[in-house]
Amino acid sequence: MLRRPSFDRSSTPTGLAVFTICASNYLAHAAVLGASLRRHQPGTTLLVFLLDEPPEGTKLPEHVILLAAEMAFERTEWNHRRSHYSLLEFATSVKPACFRYLLDQGVARAVYLDPDIQVFQRLDQFWQGTANDPELVLTPHTLSPLPDDGYLPDDLTILRAGLYNLGFAALRDTPRVRELLQWWDRKLRTLCLEDVHAGVFTDQKWMDYAPLLVPGACVLRHKGFNAAYWNLHERTPRWLDERWWMQDEAGDAQKLVLFHFSGFNPDLKQLSRHESRFGWNLPGDAGRLFGEYAQSLLDAGIHRFRALGLPQVAFADGTGWDPVCRAVYRQALAKGVDLGDPLEDPAFLLWAAAEAPGDHLTRYLRAVLHMRGDLVNAFADGRDTVGLMTWMRTSGVRELGLDRKVVERLGMARQAQRISVNYVGYLQAHLGVGEAARNSVAALDAAGVAVHCHDISCDTPAPTGRYSLPAARWTSETPTATILGCNADMLPDVLSKLPAELLTPYRIGCWYWETPEFPSDWADRFEMVDEIWAGTRFIADAIRCKTTLPVNVMPPMVMPPPMQRDREWLAAMLPEIKQDEFVFLFQFDVASVPYRKNPEGVVATFVRAFRPSDAVRLIVKALNVQAAPTLIQSLHEAAAGHRVSFLTAAMESDDRFRLLASVDSFVSLHRSEGFGLSIAEAMAYGLPVVATDWSGNVDFTHAGNAALVPYDLVPSAVANGPYPAGTLWAEPKLEAAAKLMRRLWLDPAWRAQIAQAGQQTIVATFSASVVGPAMRDRLDQVAGLRRGQSAPQQRQSPQSGPKAAAARNAPLWARVLLDMLRYPGYYFVRLPRVPVLLWRHGISGVVMRAELVASTIVDVKGQYLVTRILTRLRERIHRWRYGGRRVR
Incomplete structure (x- = not known):
């Protein structure tokens, strides 16, 4: 399918070549463009310079021919542009080289069209086939100023982006055109940047010079050429006499030649993602025009091609080239450093992994901190190695598009102890x-x-x-x-x-x-x-x-995957859900002691809080319902006549999180939680939560970030699963819970306040950059003592240091004797186990474990007494706090 390296001139029998440039994810657009071109310019084939390899089995119409854009470059230059630019910048930077390639193959006239264009008339009507034909043909964005109405685009937007829209350009082979292409390509080698605020917008802004460099250039004022969202203020699409016209404000009309559907998504009711003036309030007959184009894209398989994603740039070994690599590479070029082929020569990796003079970070890591200045203080300018690397491996992958393999190769992982x-x-x-x-x-x-x-x-x-x-x-x-x-x-x-x-x-x-x-x-x-x-x-x-x-x-990490709110998906699962309903979610495992989760209390509270006429719904997500069918039946009966829906199917992880992200609030009237993972996950998604103010969740819920339900502590009269009779349980006050749920529905300001505070709490407490380093710190301590080293500096006890190191070099019998004198509590309490401990771990293992126990006690002198005193004190506190039937 992909042709390289030769070019078949038979595809341009008239000496006219029409081409576009795109990646495989845009091939549906190219197919629609090719079909419209063949319909209105018979015998003309669309040449597609492809930026990547098409997926295996790709089939396109015979009038669409794929060419490898790479063949217009030497290999090193091709890899340079792929590395230096984003995809949009890269795709536009190759345009002059593709023009030049076609001219070198003997093409006399060439027309470039963006792939999201559709043709409605012959394209070459500005050429008569004589030596007096214009050498270069361009179209301006607009022929009149845009309204000063506060909407986009405006005149300043056009000035920043360039006077001419380079979605269309036509030229014929002349010496002046060749010089223009050479100058243009030289500029685009490093300056094809998408940075309108700096005065540069890809290949387009540079062509403001074109009429000066090519005096024979023609600027088309035909309203039917390159019509698009940016000029609909001055021309309106009309369907008249079985063809499309563009009508101006005076009522004069010209035939539509090509329409540029820039920024249009057939799945959204929006003219373009780049404009705010029209939205979906389309002028004239534009609704029909866009509807027909959308259907053409769907018929051409847009969803299949779009699913391919963007082409990925990678090193020779397959490791991905990420945005930070691009920033480091641009930095090298700005300093005049020659790194050869950035993807295939080792020079770039060596340079990026090295520290700049006077810096303590690799150039790669310094670029990360430049891109995210908030990380400088958060991780002590990179000196908090484990914290920064943890952020990069998790949040950095999502927020900056970092490649995990590159992070390992160019970050600080190589300096850290491998555990x-x-x-x-x-x-x-x-x-x-x-x-x-x-x-x-x-x-x-x-x-x-x-x-x-x-x-x-x-x-x-x-x-x-x-x-x-x-x-x-x-x-x-x-x-x-x-x-x-x-x-x-x-x-x-x-x-x-x-x-x-x-x-x-x-x-x-x-x-x-x-x-x-x-x-x-x-x-x-x-x-x-x-x-x-x-x-x-x-x-x-x-x-x-x-x-x-x-x-x-040592809590677990709470970082559920990014999920978009999807009420259409939710309504497909539960058709009874209305778009205007406020939805609470409660979930529990029927096979895991339902008494603890208190589903009856949640349903009863919802029924008490809301009338059937209120636009509020409760979803009860139950797992393993076969374990207690009578319980589920009783919940259905309690909820009869109210807006309560039941989900009982097991869900894959993605769907479970999509459900959580698609509701409005999470409720947990538990009698006890060890941790409360579902509560924490809901808070991570920015949901306001209603939860019992007791047990494990109080580590992260408080009055400022959750709707907390008061309770009474009551010992149970019977056993529940592994929990014996007499176990203390929190009995949430359902009347108070009902008032809180109703307030969440009626008070959007409070709802937003606690939701935002809750999300911030989860990030600050349970993100990977907090939890991961805490686990590693403890494992570092274990690893250090197993190797006979002292614990890390921040965790050293009074017994660490030079004297402790000398003691560890003493004979084992001396170390055991000294250890028994230091930590008598450890050995006394375990006296009956000493033979087992020695058999299982050996003398070194027993000594190491004693030291780890001691590292958790502030005062290691007289550890046995401290341990026993603390244990007795805790027992007394528990008897005092939980001894009565009603504590709160």
């Missing part, structure tokens, strides 16, 4: 603990930790999905730790099925629990791990009452 961990979890399961595990893996990966994932989803009856997980960035024979992303109740079963290599490293249990009392029946689980990571302070307090192991608060 590797195993992560065991329900990584493909539709479970809250599975989502928390996936988010933690992503945060670790973003912080530069190589994560070797081990999925145990097959050990749960929960439905599974297709979740992408990061590949390990580095291999390691000795992982720093194995993180066990399963709760304490399942730990023995999980450990019994793990391969031996996952059991050897330091074990970290990543546990969630939802009540103030951690089950004493699970005390033996503390023997199976070396440390515990708790998602919230609420969980950590419950666990610390039962163990002397290190318990660190």
